[in-house]
Amino acid sequence: MQRLAGRIAVVTGALGGIGLATARRLTAEGATVVLADLAEPEEGRRYADELDGLYLKADVTDEETVEALFRTAHDTYGTVDIAFNNAGISPPEDDSILQTGLDTWKRVQETNLTSVYLCCKHVIPYMRAQEKGSIINTASFVARMGAATSQISYTASKGGVLAMTRELGVQFAREGIRVNALSPGPVNTPLLRELFAEDPERAARRLVHAPMGRFAEADEIAAAVAFLASDDASYITAAEFLVDGGITGAYVTPL
Ligand SMILES: NC(=O)c1ccc[n+]([C@@H]2O[C@H](COP(=O)([O-])OP(=O)(O)OC[C@H]3O[C@@H](n4cnc5c(N)ncnc54)[C@H](O)[C@@H]3O)[C@@H](O)[C@H]2O)c1
Numbered sequence: 262m263q264r265l266a267g268r269i270a271v272v273t274g275a276l277g278g279i280g281l282a283t284a285r286r287l288t289a290e291g292a293t294v295v296l297a298d299l300a301e302p303e304e305g306r307r308y309a310d311e312l313d314g315l316y317l318k319a320d321v322t323d324e325e326t327v328e329a330l331f332r333t334a335h336d337t338y339g340t341v342d343i344a345f346n347n348a349g350i351s352p353p354e355d356d357s358i359l360q361t362g363l364d365t366w367k368r369v370q371e372t373n374l375t376s377v378y379l380c381c382k383h384v385i386p387y388m389r390a391q392e393k394g395s396i397i398n399t400a401s402f403v404a405r406m407g408a409a410t411s412q413i414s415y416t417a418s419k420g421g422v423l424a425m426t427r428e429l430g431v432q433f434a435r436e437g438i439r440v441n442a443l444s445p446g447p448v449n450t451p452l453l454r455e456l457f458a459e460d461p462e463r464a465a466r467r468l469v470h471a472p473m474g475r476f477a478e479a480d481e482i483a484a485a486v487a488f489l490a491s492d493d494a495s496y497i498t499a500a501e502f503l504v505d506g507g508i509t510g511a512y513v514t515p516l
Pocket residue numbers: 273274275276277278279280297298299300319320321322347348349350351372399400401402444445446447448449450
């Protein structure tokens with residue numbers, strides 16, 4: 262499928278599990294991808310070369326950097342058609358509200374929520390000028406469901422991403438810009454695998470809630486991003502697109 266032929270996409274958190282799988286998928290569907298992450302240029306360039314795209318070292322919590330990221334993408338390729346605002350962190354210090362300090366709270370809000378505000382703020386002018394664009398902001402199923410194993414700032418930040426996305430989707434709907442939130446369920450990443458190898462009970466406690474009895478693969482999230490980015494999703498905006506294997510719909514799961 263070449264649904265994204267000729268489109269220019271910016272992906273933040275592009276060297277992570279979901280980001281890299283998505284950069285690869287968007288490229289496979291014909292897009293040219295600008296990859297943005299914290300790694301040094303030499304490391305990032307390896308992936309950009311593989312995909313015939315561009316790597317930019319960019320901390321998405323910094324406004325000047327974000328402005329320069331979208332400006333460089335636009336100056337290099339002439340348009341910015343797709344923005345996948347995906348960078349995020351979930352550090353172990355972000356825990357119960359009773360333990361989580363203000364510094365940790367702020368760091369997670371800056372990385373997960375303020376970054377999405379900055380990326381939307383600096384990409385929308387390009388999309389308005391071309392009267393077309395698709396923005397996909399990564400939220401999470403935890404914005405929908407309460408967990409006793411709390412990550413209080415992470416959860417609140419993803420709730421913010423959902424609300425902000427809805428508002429932007431509505432505000433810019435008549436200007437050809439679609440803005441959607443993608444809410445993955447738990448994804449089978451190296452971090453998750455390591456964590457659960459150390460503590461199988463922790464994995465079992467979560468898997469019991471997953472109707473399919475497994476976590477998502479990053480490619481399955483990437484496929485949803487490619488759909489939302491494409492004209493196949495032309496009537497989808499201001500939506501929360503859940504890719505959670507049914508977790509948020511479940512009460513009792515199969516044995
Ligand atoms: N993995 C899951 O189970 C899961 C579930 C729901 C939502 N999510 C969300 O999906 C997104 C991607 O997660 P992932 O699983 O691929 O994680 P990951 O840790 O593999 O990737 C995240 C990437 O973001 C980058 N990053 C962090 N801070 C940054 C900053 N300030 N500027 C630029 N880049 C920065 C990291 O370097 C990393 O490459 C995140 O927003 C995460 O919250 C993940």
